[in-house]
Amino acid sequence: MSRVDVRKTYKLFIGGAFPRSESGYSYAVNDAKGKFVANAALASRKDARDAVVAARKAAGGWAARTAYNRAQILYRVAELVEDRRPQFVAAVQQSEGLSAARANAAVDASVDRLVWYAGWADKLTQVVGNANPVAGPFFNLTTPEPTGVVAVLGPQQSSLLGLVSVIAPVLTTGNVVVLVSSHDRPLPAVTFAEVLATSDVPAGVVNVLTGSAATLGPWLASHMDVNAIDLVGVAGDPALATDLEVAAADNLKRVRRAPAAEPDWTLTPRLDTMTDFLELKTVWHPMGV
Amino acid sequence: MPTLTTEFADVTGSEASMRRFLHGLPGVDQVGAEARAASLGTRSIKTTAKAHAIDLAISMVDLTTLEGQDTPGKVRALASKAVHPDPADPTCPQVAAVCVYPDMVAIAKETLGSSGINVAAVATAFPSGRAALDIKLADTRDAVEAGADEIDMVIDRGAFLSGRYLQVFEEIVAVREACTREDGTAAHLKVIFETGELQTLDNVRRVSWLAMLAGAHFIKTSTGKVQPAATLPVTLVMLQAVRDFRDSTAQMVGVKPAGGIRTSKDAIKYLVMVNEVAGPDWLDPDWFRFGASTLLNELLMQRTKLTTGRYSGPDYFTLD
Numbered sequence: 001m002s003r004v005d006v007r008k009t010y011k012l013f014i015g016g017a018f019p020r021s022e023s024g025y026s027y028a029v030n031d032a033k034g035k036f037v038a039n040a041a042l043a044s045r046k047d048a049r050d051a052v053v054a055a056r057k058a059a060g061g062w063a064a065r066t067a068y069n070r071a072q073i074l075y076r077v078a079e080l081v082e083d084r085r086p087q088f089v090a091a092v093q094q095s096e097g098l099s100a101a102r103a104n105a106a107v108d109a110s111v112d113r114l115v116w117y118a119g120w121a122d123k124l125t126q127v128v129g130n131a132n133p134v135a136g137p138f139f140n141l142t143t144p145e146p147t148g149v150v151a152v153l154g155p156q157q158s159s160l161l162g163l164v165s166v167i168a169p170v171l172t173t174g175n176v177v178v179l180v181s182s183h184d185r186p187l188p189a190v191t192f193a194e195v196l197a198t199s200d201v202p203a204g205v206v207n208v209l210t211g212s213a214a215t216l217g218p219w220l221a222s223h224m225d226v227n228a229i230d231l232v233g234v235a236g237d238p239a240l241a242t243d244l245e246v247a248a249a250d251n252l253k254r255v256r257r258a259p260a261a262e263p264d265w266t267l268t269p270r271l272d273t274m275t276d277f278l279e280l281k282t283v284w285h286p287m288g289v
Numbered sequence: 290m291p292t293l294t295t296e297f298a299d300v301t302g303s304e305a306s307m308r309r310f311l312h313g314l315p316g317v318d319q320v321g322a323e324a325r326a327a328s329l330g331t332r333s334i335k336t337t338a339k340a341h342a343i344d345l346a347i348s349m350v351d352l353t354t355l356e357g358q359d360t361p362g363k364v365r366a367l368a369s370k371a372v373h374p375d376p377a378d379p380t381c382p383q384v385a386a387v388c389v390y391p392d393m394v395a396i397a398k399e400t401l402g403s404s405g406i407n408v409a410a411v412a413t414a415f416p417s418g419r420a421a422l423d424i425k426l427a428d429t430r431d432a433v434e435a436g437a438d439e440i441d442m443v444i445d446r447g448a449f450l451s452g453r454y455l456q457v458f459e460e461i462v463a464v465r466e467a468c469t470r471e472d473g474t475a476a477h478l479k480v481i482f483e484t485g486e487l488q489t490l491d492n493v494r495r496v497s498w499l500a501m502l503a504g505a506h507f508i509k510t511s512t513g514k515v516q517p518a519a520t521l522p523v524t525l526v527m528l529q530a531v532r533d534f535r536d537s538t539a540q541m542v543g544v545k546p547a548g549g550i551r552t553s554k555d556a557i558k559y560l561v562m563v564n565e566v567a568g569p570d571w572l573d574p575d576w577f578r579f580g581a582s583t584l585l586n587e588l589l590m591q592r593t594k595l596t597t598g599r600y601s602g603p604d605y606f607t608l609d
Contacts, residue, residue: 052602056602219599222598222599222600223599223600223602224599224600224601224602224605225600225601225602225603226602247599251602
């Protein structure tokens with residue numbers, strides 16, 4: 001007798017829980033050849049709103065962790081991705097239509113990327129902070145601090161390596177994330193959310209919405225409680241990107257502008273992947289007191 | 290009690306008749322009450338109706354600060370916020386009242402000035418209610434003398450739970466008399482049940498009737514110091530009680546859920562329930578209030594969302 005298929009409908013990841021979309025909608029996810037794979041929740045603007053609330057609640061605690069602790073937690077995420085290697089390889093292969101070898105390479109690179117950023121957590125302050133020379137009897141110290149709630153419109157093509165490459169730098173610097181995953185390739189993001197839920201990342205630090213960047217983007221860009229937005233997910237749609245930048249100006253969000261096309265994620269990242277979402281705080285302290 | 294009909298005058302005559310009456314009230318179907326509250330909570334209130342509901346809810350808020358760490362400065366800030374909840378938008382309605390401890394009444398009164406916003410003071414050894422009657426009465430008189438327009442008293446839950454209904458009744462009557470000012474007018478009396486400590490919905494129905502018979506102007510769920518505080522089923526039972534009380538005595542009594550109402554969605558659920566259970570007459574700040582502190586910011590955020598079309602954040606409203 002043939003086995004009955006398990007028909008999967010994946011859910012969102014908000015505040016450490018896996019709720020269905022508030023709207024009740026889901027959409028069919030196909031593999032690279034157009035064959036049905038599973039259903040994913042179609043996030044609505046209210047899910048985005050809930051995700052921002054959850055992220056805001058988690059922001060203080062995550063920023064207050066020591067950089068060392070954040071490094072450990074990111075490293076743990078890397079371990080868990082490695083543990084689930086077959087699942088990730090299959091998901092990447094299915095979503096992106098890669099050969100097994102190339103999908104394996106993408107998972108390798110993703111794990112390495114997480115480890116790379118984990119290492120940066122307690123080194124970044126030394127690199128971008130400074131003891132400034134001033135003409136007076138003061139210590140003048142500049143240190144980086146997280147910007148806060150960062151909305152990330154995730155890359156549409158690279159479903160795992162691209163995703164990790166945009167989330168990890170935001171996390172390692174102490175920010176919290178509301179991610180809108182790739183619309184057509186959301187399943188690696190869903191699996192990654194399951195990894196985050198079982199790692200030591202506190203609830204609400206990463207929130208994953210599956211759905212359309214064009215629908216959710218305007219709400220996140222205009223949201224007054226979002227501090228920064230990464231527009232890489234709308235790469236190749238300059239009109240939408242411009243609209244989102246204009247909406248983001250209302251509360252002076254930091255914006256990482258959309259590139260003309262999705263970048264090559266296999267390259268070693270530049271430092272500004274981390275410094276884009278940092279604020280520099282300078283303290284003047286009297287000497288000899 | 291001159292205001293009571295003779296039907297109830299003999300109820301309050303003795304411990305035995307009081308018990309007979311309260312225990313003779315029909316029992317509350319707890320599962321039914323919860324299901325009814327849940328089903329009313331699913332009503333969808335959108336666009337203009339939502340805007341109206343949010344403004345109504347703001348005008349029903351008793352903006353509350355009842356902390357040991359309250360300072361005159363904080364009470365002044367709260368009172369200023371009560372007058373202009375959203376300073377950026379003059380069309381935003383005022384709240385109904387500011388609720389403070391008795392020693393802060395004069396400060397709140399001074400800041401509110403002629404705004405028309407009432408000052409409510411908690412009295413009678415709030416929140417536990419564990420003090421001798423003369424201390425409770427002195428507490429009440431102090432607050433009234435300081436200028437309180439409304440007194441929020443707590444009942445003696447210990448006496449109620451051990452069945453000494455007449456004692457609870459007489460205490461409410463005595464506090465109501467203590468609310469009288471020298472010129473003959475009186476502060477409004479709200480009676481807090483602390484339903485989180487009353488165990489059953491039957492008890493909530495009994496204590497509602499007891500307080501209304503004793504002359505309460507408002508019946509209020511909780512102090513906000515005990516969990517669970519206000520819940521929809523508890524408020525449902527209280528709304529049924531005030532509706533039935535008006536049917537039998539032609540007197541209206543107000544209802545005030547307090548504590549645990551944090552989102553505008555919650556507030557709108559309560560308003561739907563008021564309309565459906567008690568009736569539209571109660572959809573008025575004189576007859577329904579929310580005891581809350583954080584709720585106001587949530588309502589303001591929703592209001593801003595409706596007017597600007599984008600989500601707002603807590604950074605843009607004062608902390609309280």
